[in-house]
Amino acid sequence: MTALYRFCPGPNRLCLAALASMAALMLLAAFSRPDAPPKPKQRLSEYGFFIGPLADLQPAEGVFAYTVNAALFSDYAEKARFIALPEGARMGFRPNGPFDFPVGSFIIKNFFYFNDGRKPELGRRIVETRLLMRETNGWKALTYVWNAEQTDALLEVAGAELPIAWTDASGKRRTLSYQAPNLNQCKGCHATDGHIVPIGVSAEQLHRNGTPDGSPLERWSAEGRLEGADANTLAAITPLADYENPNLPLDARARAYLHANCAHCHNPRGPASTSGLFLEATQTDPMRLGIGKPPVAAGRGSGNRKYSIAPGKPHESILLYRMEQDDPGIRMPELGRQLPHREGIELIRQWIRHMPM
C-alpha cells in the first residue's frame, strides 16, 4: 500500500481506483494467458500424449513420432520418440542447432527393451520416459519411471536404479542395473552455455533424402507443423549418416557417431568445453577433433596413451580407450552408458585405423 500511496499522494480516490483496476486486469491477464506454460505432472498418463493403453504409445492428436539419423547409444535401449505441439503451433526451422519450439511443446523419448531382441513381437518393457518441456523461459527436463505392470510412469526427481534383463538380438541373455537420470544428469548432456536445450530435433538429425516418404521436414512443413524450411533451405542441409549402415563411407559414419554420442558435451559451448576436444560433425580442425592432441585433464582416463586420436593406431588413442572402459571415472560418455557399445567401438576403431598417418 505504501507503494500505491507514493504513486497517488494525498486522498486521491480516483487514482487509487484506477490503479486497483489496472492490477485486477493484470491478474486476469496472467491467469488467462493462452500460452500459459505447462506444469510438471506426477504421472505420465496425466499429459494425455497417448491414447489407448499407455504402453502401446499410440500418439494422440497433435503428437507425432520422429526418428533420428544417428542415435545416441544408451546401453542398448530402444527408443520411441515423439513431439507434442500446442494446438495450431509450429516448430521453427533452424539450420544449426535444435529447432525453435513454442511454449507448451514437449519432446518425448521412451526407453525400452524387447523381451527378446530376435522376436520383437514377444513384447517389450518400457523403462522410462524422458520429457523436455518448453516453458516460458526455457526447457525443463523430467524423467518418468514405468511401473512393473506397464500401466503408468511416475515422476522421479532424483533418478532411479532399475534391474533389467533381456535377450539381445544375437540371442544372448543380458542384465543391467539401468540408471534413470536425475534432473541434473539430464542437463549433463542437454546443456549449451549452461541452459537445457534439446539435441536430436535438429536439421542434420531429422532431414534425410531418398526415403520412400521423403524428408520428414517436408512432410511436417506440408502438415503445418514446421515453418521456415523451404526447398532451398532443405537442400543446404548435410544430414548425418546412419552409422549403422555399412554401405555408407566410413568417415561419414564415424563422424556421425561422434556427433551423436559425444558432441552434445564436446563442443565449444558444451559441458566438455574444458577439454578442447570438439567432435561436432562440422568440425574441420584436426587438433580440435583430437588428432595428435594431448589430453588436458583426463587424469587416469588417458589410459597411459598420449593422444586423443593417434592416426592409424586405435590402440594408442585415448578416445577409443574411454569408449571401451566401464569404470565410471574413465568411461565415455560419462552418463547413460554402462555397457560398452561394441558396434560403435568397432566403427571408431576402423576409422582411426584407416586414418592417414
Next chain:
Amino acid sequence: MSYLRISVLLWFSGWAALCLAQPDVEKQWQSRLILAEDGETVELPAGRFELTNTLWLDGKRSVTLRGAGAERTVLSFRGQKQGAEGLKITNASDIVVEGLTLEDSRGDLLKAQQVNGLTLRDLTAQWTGKPRKTNGSYALYPVQCQRVRIERCTAIGASDAGIYVGQSDSVWVTECLAHHNVAGIEIENTTNAWVWNNTARDNTGGILIFDLPDLPKKRGGRVLVWKNHVLHNNHKNFAPRGNIVAKVPPGTGIMVLATRQVEIAENTVLHNRTAPTAIVSYYIAQTPIQDKEYSPYPADVYLHGNTYSADKCRPTWRHRLGFLLWLKFGRRPPRIVYDGIADPSAPYARICLQQNANGSFANVKAAQGFKNITTDCTPHDCSLPLLPRPE
C-alpha cells in the same frame, strides 16, 4: 545378560538400518540439492555415508552445503557406479561447501564448472590408502570459475593434482595442505591467482603454475605464490602417462611452465631433491604445439626472498632432467633451474631473481641439448613490479 543381548541387538539393528538406508539417504540428498531454493543452506549430518552416484548441484544461487566438520561428515564414493565425480557443482553462483570429507571417487572428488563465486572451506578430499595411479585425477577441481576461494582444505592422493584450478579467474588458495599427490597445488590457464600460506609436501611436485595450449581459456598470468611451505616433494610420479603432470620430475618444489607474470616470494622451499624451483617452457614437455595463439614461453617471472635448504641431495634418476642435473652437479644441484628457452622474438624474457637464501641457479640451455649449462645469474639480476597482495 539380557542387557548385553539387547544392546548387541540394538547395535546390530542400528547398523543394519544405516546400511539399508544409504541409497535412500543418497536419493534424499540429491533431491534436496535439486530442489534447494536460492539462498538455502543444506546441512549434511555427521556420519559416514557410502554413495554410488555423483552428488550434483546445478543452476543454484547462494546455496551452502555444510557438513558437521571434515572429521564428522564423511562421504565415501568407494562403490561408485555412475558419474565421474564425487560432488559436482555447475552453472551456479555464490556456492559454499564446507565441513566435509570426500573420499575415493572414481574420477574427481569435487568438480566445479562455470561457477561464479565458489568457496571451499574446511574440506578434506582424499584417496585413502597408498598413492596409486588408479586414484582419481583431481581432489578439488574448480574449472571455468570466477571468484574462487579455497581455504583450510586438505587434498591427498590425487593421481594428477590435489588442488587444481583451471581456466579460472580471481582465485585464492590459502591455508591448505596438499600431500601425496602427483601435483600438490596446480594453477592452470588461470588469471589473478593468489596462492599463499599453504603447505605442499610429499608430492611429486609441490606447486605448479602452468599454461597449456588448445584450451578455450588461452592465457593465465598474474599469479602470486607467496609464503608457502614447499617441503619434501620427492614422491614417485604416479600419474598415468599422457597427462602433462606425468612429465614432472620427482623432487620438484615450485614449477612455472609457460606462464607470464608470476611472482614467487617468501616461500620456504626445503628438501625437494631435483628442482626446488623450475622455470620452463612448454617445449620441455616435448609435445608438438599446434595452437597458433599459444605462447610456450614463461616470462615476467619474479623470484625473490625465498628460502631454500643448503643440504646435499641427489637429483632423481627417474627423470631425464634429474639425471642431467646429477651428471653436471652431483649432489649439489641448483635450487633454481631455468630451461633457458626464450621467445626468439623477445629473447629477454624477464626472469628475475633477488635475495633467495641458498638460491643457487642454473640455466640448463635445453635448446642446446643441455650442453652449455651455465650458473651465471647476472642476466637475471633484475626486479619486477610486485603483484597486489591479498587483502
